[in-house]
Amino acid sequence: MGGQSLPGPGPPPRTARSPRSKGPRGAPLYSGRMAGPIDLRSDTVTKPTPAMRRAMAEAEVGDDWYGDDPTVNRLEERCAEVTGKEGTVYVATGTMAKQIAVHVFARPGHFVAAETTAHVATTEVSTSAILSGIAFHRVAGERGLLTADQVAAALEPDPYGVQVVDLLEIENTHQVGGGSVLPIDDLRAIRKVAQEAGVPVYMDGARIFNASIASGTPVEDYAAEVDAVMFCLSKGLGAPIGSVLCGPADFVAEARRTKILIGGAWRQAGIMAAAGLIALDEGPKRLAEDHANARRLAEGLAEAAPGAVDAGHIETNIVFADVAAVGLQPFDVLQRLNDAGVLVNIVAGKVRFLTHRDVAAGDVERVIPVWRQVLDNARMEGGGREGT
């Protein structure tokens, strides 16, 4: 390969730019001074707290491959307790946790049923194809949420026995659905039809604590209705790195083996697990604040762009703005916001804002006038640089 670059689109464009007080065409973007960029790209961008940094520096460690890292083991035991599952595997990312689950539950050439816009069936679609050789049976849900009737139809056996669904995947909260929360009664109904069809249920609970805080349903109750659940310590809970996969003992044994096979044994990972333990204890306590900030943000965004933001549906920490619906170009709006020191993301063609520990209520109040000014400028310049 010697120095040759591989074909393909390359890494995503870097969005973190130093804030400017002028738009690209010289129009003022906002009147007040921004102290620094406000990073709403994801809830993964939080920096470790001083307590986390101390715990990481002092962590007792072993070797995770051999299963003797005491801090990893403590974290795994705590996660098993919190979810009420027999065991837990601690891994680097939510993607790795999910791919291990898919690999353990589903056979190559078989199907995994999932909501059309689920992370596993979109961002990770080729990962699942490469690592597990599966295909997706997609079902479109309202704001990402499936009903028991939809699941029953999806799991109806193929009369020719060719298309076999090995696993049902449920995402809660549903990211592209706008951080929507699956009510526990709906999950129970889904679980019932899956059991009748003999299909295990796996939950992508990357943000299950957000779902729990928003709905008042304990994480353990959600976990009781699925065979295995993954959650991320590195999202709303605020750890720098790490996700966990929780399930019954035989599943966990197979998941642990798969983790090693795909190169996921991470030796003195207790350094990270030490921060993960703090995230698990402290993180859930402040998620309601993120949710309140997201609601306030959505209201402010909606005022300047009615028709782009559905403020009434904000349940957790995710806000989408469909700027195309009001005649603007998503990437143009993203660029203008970034230039003004408000970092956002584009997901599923919409501008996405996520609140998290490092975004305060005051930051939200600073974002709203920037947004208004950005939209005014984009409109003034003709609907946003169409065709560029």
Ligand SMILES: Cc1ncc(COP(=O)(O)O)c(C=O)c1O
């Ligand atoms: C719903 C959901 N599942 C899984 C993941 C993957 O997590 P990670 O980025 O840790 O691989 C993400 C990432 O944003 C997500 O939003």
